[in-house]
Each structure stands twice: as C-alpha cells, then as structure tokens.
Amino acid sequence: MDRTVSIISKNFKKYNIESIDEYLSLGGFKALEKAFDLGPKGIINELNASGLRGRGGAAYPTGKKWEQASRVPGHRKVIICNADEGEPATFKDRYLLQYDPYKVIEGMIIAAITFNANEGYIYIREEYKYLHDKFRRAIQLSKEKGFLGENILNNGFNFDITVFSGAGAYVCGESTALIESMEGKSGRPRLKLNRTSEKGLYQLPTLANNVETLAAVTSILYTGGEEYGKYGTPSSRGTKLISLCGNVNRPGAYEVPFGVTLREIVYDIGGGIKEGKALKFLQLGGASGAIVPPSLLDLKYCYEELGNKGIDIGSGAVLVADETNRVVDFLKSVQDFFLHESCGKCTPCREGNRQITKILNRFVTGEGSVEDLKTIERFSNVMKYASFCGLGKTAPTALLSAIEHFPIEFYQQIHRVRKTS
Ligand SMILES: Cc1cc2nc3c(=O)[nH]c(=O)nc-3n(C[C@H](O)[C@H](O)[C@H](O)COP(=O)(O)O)c2cc1C
Ligand code: SF4
Missing domain, CATH: 3.10.20.600 (Ubiquitin-like (UB roll))
Known part of the structure; x- marks a missing residue:
C-alpha cells in the first residue's frame, strides 16, 4: 500500500525549473492570486484552518505566528526563508529548492503580503552552492512574469528576493544566529530580548520561516486550508x-x-x-x-x-x-558533529560537548566505567537545561535516549575492560 501523498511534493520531477511556463501550467502562482484576494486576515484564516505548524523543527503553529507578526508595525519589514538545512540526515528542503523553487518563492510572496514586507532573503547553505544560481534564475523568471518586483500582478505591492549564502555552520540554521551571520557577525544565537518579528535583521521586523513551511503555505492556499487539514491526525494535521x-x-x-x-x-x-x-x-x-x-x-x-x-x-x-551498527560508534559520530558545531558561546554546550566526547571515546574503545556512564548522563542533563540555544539543549538527546533504550551496549563496553584487566 502506498502511504505517501502528493500535495507539497506534487510537482517534484514534473517540470523543468528552467521554464516558469511549465510551473504555471501546473497551477503555479494561482495561490498567489488567491492570496491577494484574501488579504492578510484571510491568509491567516486559511493557515489556522489547515493546522500547519512550522517545519523548521520547533513546530510552532504558522497561522498563530503570522497572526502575531502581522500586528507588528513598521515601514521596512523583512521576510527570510531559512534554507540552511544543516541538520545531518535532512535533505527535504533541498528537494523543494531543486524540484519546485517557484513554490517556495510563491510562499515567500504570500508571507510578504501577510507581513506587509517588501524585502525578502533566502538563506541557502553553502553546501547547496549548485542551487544558488538555479534559485536566482527562478527569481529572475518570476520577476519577468510580474510575480516579483514592483506592482506585483497590478496589486500595488512590491517585493523582491535576494539569495544569501550561508557559510556552512549548523548553528546558523537557528534563526537569530542566521540573522547575526547575515549582518556580517559571527553566527551565534542572540539573547532573545525581543521577538524576531519585532527586531530581527538589522533590528527590522522580520518574519523567518522554513522552506517546507513556505511551500506548504502555497499548497494550502491552492487546495484550501480545510482540505489540507483533512490529512493527518486530529492534532497533527496535514x-x-x-x-x-x-x-x-x-x-x-x-x-x-x-x-x-x-x-x-x-x-x-x-x-x-x-x-x-x-x-x-x-x-x-x-x-x-x-x-x-x-x-x-x-x-x-x-x-x-x-x-x-x-x-x-x-x-x-x-x-x-x-543490526551491524554499534550504538556507541553511532553516538560517537553524532558527538563529533556537535563538538565541531558548538559555537562556543555558552559553557554548558562548549565544555559539555568536549567532556562527553572524551568519555564516549572510552566506551568506543571498551574502556568505559559505570562512573563514566553516570557522568555523561549528568553532563547531558546540564546541557539539556542550561545551554543557551537549541543546539546545546538537543545535542545530548541521542545519547540520553540510547542510554534509555540500549543500556546493554554501554555495559558491554565496560565489561570488556574487566575481562582484559
Ligand atoms: C541549532 C539549530 C539549527 C536550526 N536549523 C534550522 C534549519 O536549518 N532550517 C530551519 O528552517 N530551521 C532551523 N532551526 C529552527 C529555526 O530556529 C526556526 O525555528 C525556524 O526556521 C522557524 O521556521 P518555521 O516556523 O517555519 O519552522 C534551527 C534551530 C536550531 C536551534
Ligand atoms: S548552546 Fe551555546 S555554545 Fe552551543 S551553539 Fe548554542 S550558544 Fe553556541
């Protein structure tokens, strides 16, 4: 039985992204026309009806986020599409950029109408360099057809998008670190004294969303919020x-x-x-x-x-x-990633990752101890609760869940020392 569906991914591999006409023939930019008719309130109603939650990781309801953001005053406002996608094993945003960039562009314009923003940026990770020019081309073609630029579709609304390249740091996917790096500073998370929607890029009101969230917005306006919300479970809709x-x-x-x-x-x-x-x-x-x-x-x-x-x-x-994977080896690769990616701003994450790596190495080589196991659990819990941003808070998740579900894999690495000593 095929358990996949085809709503956000409807256009994957169905058209040549060099041709905006092919996108138009698949119903492209119809959602945008609808968005102009609906206006900000109508768009937010559709999103609330759909039950969409942010797809960048935090799962905050998008309708609620946009409703709160739409109330923020300001003459100069910014939309950011977060295409950093630095999470290992994650590549779904790449598929959207690669196979349906106009759907993302359309979602960004709909966000701009809702937020009343005239400037848009898409922050694409450095490793997706081969997609930067393709996306720029899609922007250019959209502009030529009157979907971007001045007086979009004769609605008196102006909006443009610029491609911004990340430099390859995982933490720069965190929206405030992303903004810092766009401002030319080192990519470290900000102390959140204000919401990004109030003071984001250059202290301007900024609405930042994930690639998939924005593509989903386009699909929702196209199919209707209620219709999209029929998929899924009562509280995880879509x-x-x-x-x-x-x-x-x-x-x-x-x-x-x-x-x-x-x-x-x-x-x-x-x-x-x-x-x-x-x-x-x-x-x-x-x-x-x-x-x-x-x-x-x-x-x-x-x-x-x-x-x-x-x-x-x-x-x-x-x-x-x-079955051929050893849990401790896998955790070691996860741990090496976090040790490398910790930005060093706060002690729990900077030092916690360093110490956990050292201890985990002992389990990999069969030199762990019961005391070590207790120590990594203790350090992990400190990181989980005391780290400054989501990177440090979630870095020990795999480790703690592995200790819960696979304790034997750790104990085996202790016993080996006893046997040989
Ligand atoms: C360490 C870290 C990395 C993140 N990386 C990404 C990312 O690559 N892409 C993304 O959309 N959100 C990422 N986020 C989440 C963003 O901070 C933010 O919640 C999200 O972009 C908001 O968009 P959404 O409401 O559409 O989900 C990351 C968060 C953290 C803590
Ligand atoms: S938790 Fe702290 S050290 Fe780790 S990435 Fe976030 S701010 Fe940087």
Whole structure:
C-alpha cells in the first residue's frame, strides 16, 4: 500500500525549473492570486484552518505566528526563508529548492503580503552552492512574469528576493544566529530580548520561516486550508516531508500524512532494511533527535504520539540503522558533529560537548566505567537545561535516549575492560 501523498511534493520531477511556463501550467502562482484576494486576515484564516505548524523543527503553529507578526508595525519589514538545512540526515528542503523553487518563492510572496514586507532573503547553505544560481534564475523568471518586483500582478505591492549564502555552520540554521551571520557577525544565537518579528535583521521586523513551511503555505492556499487539514491526525494535521536515509532499500524525500506508523515508513515506503538485515534503531529528527528502538515501530508519526515518548519530529529526518551498527560508534559520530558545531558561546554546550566526547571515546574503545556512564548522563542533563540555544539543549538527546533504550551496549563496553584487566 502506498502511504505517501502528493500535495507539497506534487510537482517534484514534473517540470523543468528552467521554464516558469511549465510551473504555471501546473497551477503555479494561482495561490498567489488567491492570496491577494484574501488579504492578510484571510491568509491567516486559511493557515489556522489547515493546522500547519512550522517545519523548521520547533513546530510552532504558522497561522498563530503570522497572526502575531502581522500586528507588528513598521515601514521596512523583512521576510527570510531559512534554507540552511544543516541538520545531518535532512535533505527535504533541498528537494523543494531543486524540484519546485517557484513554490517556495510563491510562499515567500504570500508571507510578504501577510507581513506587509517588501524585502525578502533566502538563506541557502553553502553546501547547496549548485542551487544558488538555479534559485536566482527562478527569481529572475518570476520577476519577468510580474510575480516579483514592483506592482506585483497590478496589486500595488512590491517585493523582491535576494539569495544569501550561508557559510556552512549548523548553528546558523537557528534563526537569530542566521540573522547575526547575515549582518556580517559571527553566527551565534542572540539573547532573545525581543521577538524576531519585532527586531530581527538589522533590528527590522522580520518574519523567518522554513522552506517546507513556505511551500506548504502555497499548497494550502491552492487546495484550501480545510482540505489540507483533512490529512493527518486530529492534532497533527496535514502532511510532512521526511528525509528517509541510512540502511534502507529506498532512501529519499517522501511526503507522508501525519499518523502513518514508523513501521510503514521503514518497510512500506522505504522497502525495508538493505540486504534483508534486521533493524537496530531509528534516529528521528537528525543528529539532535532521539534514538528509537524497534519495539516502538508501531508508534504513529505525529507530534503527540511521538511527543508522549519524548521523541521529536524535528526536521523530519528518519535515519535507519541496521543490526551491524554499534550504538556507541553511532553516538560517537553524532558527538563529533556537535563538538565541531558548538559555537562556543555558552559553557554548558562548549565544555559539555568536549567532556562527553572524551568519555564516549572510552566506551568506543571498551574502556568505559559505570562512573563514566553516570557522568555523561549528568553532563547531558546540564546541557539539556542550561545551554543557551537549541543546539546545546538537543545535542545530548541521542545519547540520553540510547542510554534509555540500549543500556546493554554501554555495559558491554565496560565489561570488556574487566575481562582484559
Ligand atoms: C541549532 C539549530 C539549527 C536550526 N536549523 C534550522 C534549519 O536549518 N532550517 C530551519 O528552517 N530551521 C532551523 N532551526 C529552527 C529555526 O530556529 C526556526 O525555528 C525556524 O526556521 C522557524 O521556521 P518555521 O516556523 O517555519 O519552522 C534551527 C534551530 C536550531 C536551534
Ligand atoms: S548552546 Fe552551543 S551553539 Fe548554542 S550558544 Fe551555546 S555554545 Fe553556541
């Protein structure tokens, strides 16, 4: 049974992005026309009806975020599309940029109408350099057709988009660090004294959203909020793009309705584990996400059912690891990532990552101790509660969930020392 759906991903590989006419023939920019008719309030009503939540990781309701933002006064306002996508195992935003850039552009213009902004930026990670010019071309073609620039579709509204290249730091996906880096400062999160919607880029009112969120806005206006909201579960409505990867037969970006089970994702959509091997664990939401054992495969992929088990959907990554993977080795690679990406601004994350890496190395080589296990749990909890931003708060998630579900893998690495000493 095919458990995928085709709403946000409807146009993937269906048209040549060099041709805006092909996008138009698929109903492109119809959502924008509707947005002008609806106006800001009508757009927000559609988003509220759809139940859309931000797809950048925090899952804040988009209708509510835009409603709050639309009340912020200001003559010069900014829209930012967050295409940093630095979360390991996550590539669903890349699919949107690569196969349907106009849908993202359309979503940005709809955001601009709602927020009354005339300036837009898309912050694309450096590693997607090959997409920068393609996106610039899509902007140019949209401008030539009157969808961007001055007096858009004769509605007296002006809006333009500039491509901004990130420099490859994971923390720059965090919206305030992203803004700092756009201002030419080092990419470190800001103390949030004000909302970004009030004081963001250059202290201007700024509305920042994820690529998938903005593409979903276009699809929602096109199909109607109620209609989109019919997919999913009562409290996780709609659909989600997932990045399925690892030891699975059919990796790729797929759109699923919320409520599909993890088992369906791995075995029906992903075609099961490569070479018929057994599943060892999943990691959901990228490096900052939890390790999920096979016993939880029948959980529904939705915010509430996973949330009840302390698992976040996050960026939508679903990484599959087969029986040949050792949990401690996997955690070591996750830990190396966070050690490298910690920006160093706050002590819990800077020092916590350093110390946890040292201790984890001992488990990898079979030199761990019971005391070590207690220490990494203690340090992890300090990081979780005392780190300055989401990077440090979520860095120990995989480790803590692995200790919960796979304690034996740690104890085996202690016993080996006893045997040999
Ligand atoms: C360390 C870190 C990295 C992040 N990376 C991204 C990212 O690559 N893309 C993204 O859209 N949001 C990312 N976020 C979340 C953003 O801060 C922000 O919540 C999101 O872009 C808001 O958009 P949304 O409401 O559409 O989800 C990251 C957050 C943290 C803490
Ligand atoms: S939690 Fe880590 S990434 Fe975030 S501010 Fe602190 S040191 Fe930087």
